[in-house]
Amino acid sequence: MKTFNIGELSDKSGVASHAIRFYERENLMPEPARTQSNYRRYPEDAIARLQFIIHAKQWGFTLDEIRELLMLQDANGDRAEARQIAKKQLEKIRHLLKNITITFLM
Numbered sequence: 843m844k845t846f847n848i849g850e851l852s853d854k855s856g857v858a859s860h861a862i863r864f865y866e867r868e869n870l871m872p873e874p875a876r877t878q879s880n881y882r883r884y885p886e887d888a889i890a891r892l893q894f895i896i897h898a899k900q901w902g903f904t905l906d907e908i909r910e911l912l913m914l915q916d917a918n919g920d921r922a923e924a925r926q927i928a929k930k931q932l933e934k935i936r937h938l939l940k941n942i943t944i945t946f947l948m
Contacts, residue, residue, distance in 0.1 A: 845883040855892040
């Protein structure tokens with residue numbers, strides 16, 4: 843399996859290395875394997891996970907909500923619960939869009 847150092851992962855995912863470390867501290871990213879020299883080595887699936895985190899943030903999900911969705915995914919968790927979290931966020935977005943439209947029309 844191909845692995846990446848943090849700089850390579852940053853380039854491939856479009857996420858800055860300091861943000862990757864932050865997501866690790868926030869338990870959004872699993873602890874990476876380490877070399878004997880203590881350098882981080884990330885698996886290929888870390889790219890998709892980082893992109894998921896970035897897209898979820900763009901849609902307004904909080905870090906806690908993202909963490910919960912990732913935990914459900916990691917544990918092959920309850921899809922109904924994941925749908926409920928997404929539905930709640932969609933309702934927030936629709937409410938924001940409605941308010942923006944009303945403000946724009948005034």
